[in-house]
Amino acid sequence: MMRTEEIIIQDKAFEHRQSAHCENGVVSNLLRYYDVELSEPLVFGIGSGLFFSHMPFLKVDGIPVTSFRPLPGIIFSRISKRLGVTFKKRRFRNSPQKAMEALNGNIAEGIPTGMLVGVYHLSYFPAPYRFHFNAHNIVVFGRENGAYKISDPIMEDFTKLDYNELMRVRYAKGVFAPKGHMYWVENIPETIDLKSAIYKGIRQTCKHMLTIPIHYFGVKGIRFMAKKVRRYPKKLGPRKAALFTGQIVRAQEEIGTGGAGFRFMYAAFLQEAAKITGNEKLKELSFEMTTIGDM
Structure with missing residues (x-):
C-alpha cells in the first residue's frame, strides 16, 4: 500500500x-x-x-544490461x-x-x-x-x-x-x-495542456518500441533477448546462466515496479489518459495491457 x-x-x-x-x-x-x-x-x-533494451555489449558486474525503461x-x-x-x-x-x-x-x-x-x-x-x-x-x-x-x-x-x-x-x-x-x-507555466502531453508521450512510446531498426531495443530487443536466454544453459553453464537470468528477473520484478516490466504502470497511465482525453480506446488498451501483465 x-x-x-x-x-x-x-x-x-x-x-x-x-x-x-x-x-x-x-x-x-x-x-x-x-x-x-x-x-x-x-x-x-x-x-x-515504457521501453526495452538488452545490450550484451554493455555489462555491469560482467552481466549484460537489460532494462525495461529508458x-x-x-x-x-x-x-x-x-x-x-x-x-x-x-x-x-x-x-x-x-x-x-x-x-x-x-x-x-x-x-x-x-x-x-x-x-x-x-x-x-x-x-x-x-x-x-x-x-x-x-x-x-x-x-x-x-x-x-x-x-x-x-x-x-x-x-x-x-x-x-x-x-x-x-x-x-x-x-x-x-x-x-x-x-x-x-x-511552472500558468496553463498545462495535459491532453497534448499525453498523446506526445504515447506516440513516442509506440515509435521507440516498434520502429527502432537495431535489434537490441523495443519489441525487436525482447525477441532478441528471448533467443539468447534459451541458449544460456548450453552456452554459459548452469551457474552463469542462473546469474544472467536472475539479473533479468531483478530488472523486471524489483527495478521494474513489482513485476511485468512496468506494464502495470503503463496500463494505469492509459486508464487515467482515457479519462483526461475522453478517448475510450485508451481504456480498452489499459485493460488489455493489464491482462498481458498478469500472464
Whole structure:
C-alpha cells in the first residue's frame, strides 16, 4: 500500500507519497509541492517511460544490461519539455563541499531539491536492496539536528541522512556516477495542456518500441533477448546462466515496479489518459495491457 505523509517547509506542506519507481515518484512529489497534481503513472506515460533494451555489449558486474525503461533522467527531461515546466539543474563534478553548500542554500530558501544518489550506501535501505546503482532519485527538503530530511519515494515514510552519509551517496563511484547532480523546479507555466502531453508521450512510446531498426531495443530487443536466454544453459553453464537470468528477473520484478516490466504502470497511465482525453480506446488498451501483465 502506498503511503502519504506531510512535513511543513516554511509554512507549506511537502507531501511524501510512496511510489513504485524513484524517478517518476520524485517528479510527481516535486510538482505536487507547486500545486501540479500529476500521478506517478501520468509522469511515467507522458515521459514515455515504457521501453526495452538488452545490450550484451554493455555489462555491469560482467552481466549484460537489460532494462525495461529508458536511461535515467530521460523521463524527467521529457516531462519538463512536454509540460513546459522549467527545472534548474546543477552538477559539481569534483567539489563535494560546494555541492553540499548549494544544497544547504536551497534548503534555507525552502526549495525541495531532487538529486541523484548511489543506492549501495543508503543506510536506510534494507541490505538485500543495496546494489551498485548510481541513478536513484530522492528529494532533500530540510535539515534537523545536523541531519538532512529525505523523501525517498521507494520508502513508506520520510527518512534522514547525516552530512557524511548524504555526501557519500551523492558521490558514489562507478557507472552513472551522480557527481553531485541536483535539480529543482524553477518555473511552472500558468496553463498545462495535459491532453497534448499525453498523446506526445504515447506516440513516442509506440515509435521507440516498434520502429527502432537495431535489434537490441523495443519489441525487436525482447525477441532478441528471448533467443539468447534459451541458449544460456548450453552456452554459459548452469551457474552463469542462473546469474544472467536472475539479473533479468531483478530488472523486471524489483527495478521494474513489482513485476511485468512496468506494464502495470503503463496500463494505469492509459486508464487515467482515457479519462483526461475522453478517448475510450485508451481504456480498452489499459485493460488489455493489464491482462498481458498478469500472464
